[in-house]
Amino acid sequence: MPGKDLSIRYDPINEANTFSRGDFVKGRVILELNKEIKADAFFVKLKGDANVRWTERHNDKNRTYSAHERYFKLKHYFIREGSEAGGSEVTCGDTYSNVVPPGTHVYEFCFQIPQGLMPPSFKGHHGKITYRLEAKLSRSWKFPLTASTELQFVSRPDGTELTVPLAGEANKEMSLFTSGSVSMKANTEKMAYMQGELVIVTAAVKNSSSRPLKIKYSLQQRLKYIASGSSKTSSHYIFKEVGDPIPTGQNQTITKELQLPSDVQPSIVHCKIIKLEYTLKVYLDVPYASDPEIVFPLVILPRGQFPLSTPSRGPFGAGQPGWNGPPTHNAAGPYPDASASGVYPSPTAPGPYQHHFTPSMQPEFSNPNAPPPTYSELYPTPSAPALYPNLPPPTAQGFYPAPSAPGQYPNPNGSGSFPVPTAPGYNPPPYSTTGNPVPSAPEYCPDPYPTKTPQ
Structure with a gap:
């Protein structure tokens, strides 16, 4: 105008x-x-x-x-x-x-x-x-x-469960063109990763079949729009990688580093009408038969925005002391209780092989020779409502749970809470080019604003 x-x-x-x-x-x-x-x-x-x-x-x-x-x-x-x-x-x-x-x-x-x-x-x-x-x-x-x-x-991480390692297991009895059986256990260090970060996958494979089998990895992105009782979905693979063959009659433990692209779109979780989800699949390529597979849901976060603690590398979730245990007295909170920390139950998927999917929870204890404590002994509040009560089995395509309650998380400055400006609150009158110059980003945020009589 x-x-x-x-x-x-x-x-x-x-x-x-x-x-x-x-x-x-x-x-x-x-x-x-x-x-x-x-x-x-x-x-x-x-x-x-x-x-x-x-x-x-x-x-x-x-x-x-x-x-x-x-x-x-x-x-x-x-x-x-x-x-x-x-x-x-x-x-x-x-x-x-x-x-x-x-x-x-x-x-x-x-x-x-x-x-x-x-x-x-x-x-x-x-x-x-x-x-x-x-x-x-x-x-x-x-x-x-x-x-x-x-x-x-950008979305701030909303739960300590994002740093809990995930583990799964798959077993298959061969038939038709292949005899014997095969079993596989696999784990990831955590659930959430930054853009461009390495995903470390450890898999132990026992090949008792009559064929050498290759272990494969794939990351799939699934985008879903929801409206008026209908939905529109698209999906594609971010990457696929193939490992070396595992000879028949051998047991091998394989650690694989998978590089996430630095420009991959962060996950969309807390939205009812748009969902952007990622699943990492670890599977064995069985010719002329269904493949035993373990599917992990991954949450991808913006690079460098909200650092997550990363456990030390080890087979099947054995991390450093305390990294996956209860928060200490000086940790930011509130945190989910025991029922929320479990994140995923251990469903048994129907089909020719069993597929168990559980977080690995192995904190260090003072007596290493004692039997491991039960889950209820570690966390005394198992009756609290679960953070993800309606989670489908892990092999189901396309899911991301929606947390029921917001939490508080440390500001990137590490203070444990969002800072509150300490400068006195004020709201100056409009500046004009003929009067006062425009101030340079004053460090204040008046709350509440004082009331000024209209000019």
Whole structure:
């Protein structure tokens, strides 16, 4: 609009220019005018949304499927009148005169992203997840003046179970063109990995069959859109790798390093209408028969955003003391209890071979010769509700559990909680090019804002 311009700028909080739950978003809305105007309302809002939409052909008719999910919406008013005032989503702050003179005016704002579990930013062919700052200036009998900008949001890890090693077992009796049997045990060091990280898989294979067998590895990505009782799914393999043959009559323990791509899309877990999941499959290639396989769900996190502790390498989950045990007194919390730490039950999949899938839980104890304690002895609260109560068997394609309650996790600065600004809260009046200069990213986030009498 000639003579009028509106823009939004925000202050980055890290080198990657990303935000997560609990972070503060500080910035300013800049309004440039060449003449005086009278505003009915002027505000900036921060919101997070997911949207899905696609069209299918049914019986010579097009049917459109769509869905929307909102995570939060926060508003900060600079100018408000009548029905624009109030509301649970409106932050408290300074309000200014609805008569705005010509010049360049800077209005500062500060939001804190809620602590709930939310999915990362994402854009796909049939849906997207966006986090946006939007500003709007409304005037009577005039088109509103608007501006917007997107934030890159990343999901913070939501459970200690992400660092628990996963183990599985598969057995198969041969028939037809192959005789004998084969058994395999495999484990991964943990469930969650960063982009570009190495996935260490250890497998012990006992080949009692009449054929040499090759061990294979594959990582599959599965993307699913959900709307109006229907879904649209696509999947593809990120990589496939083949190991050396295991001769007949031999037992071998094999450790394999699998490199995750640095640009692979992070997992989408906490979204009801868009799901992006990964499964790592370790299997033996049996000619002319079904393959014994172990399937592990993997969670992929943004590279370098939220470091996870990694257990020392060892066969089948024997890690360093304490890395997979109960949190110490100075650990950040709250943590899931015993029933949540188990993550996955031990189902027996139907079919020609058995497939057991359990986390490896082997913390060190003072008496190494004593028998290992039971699970209930390690964690005395087995009756607490499980974090993932409806988990399907691990061989089922495409699943990711949805945690029921948000947790708190240490800030990347290691303090154990999100910092609270200590500078006195204030909200200065708009700056003009002829008066006060625009300040350089002051280190404060007023909460609550003091009330200022409109000019």
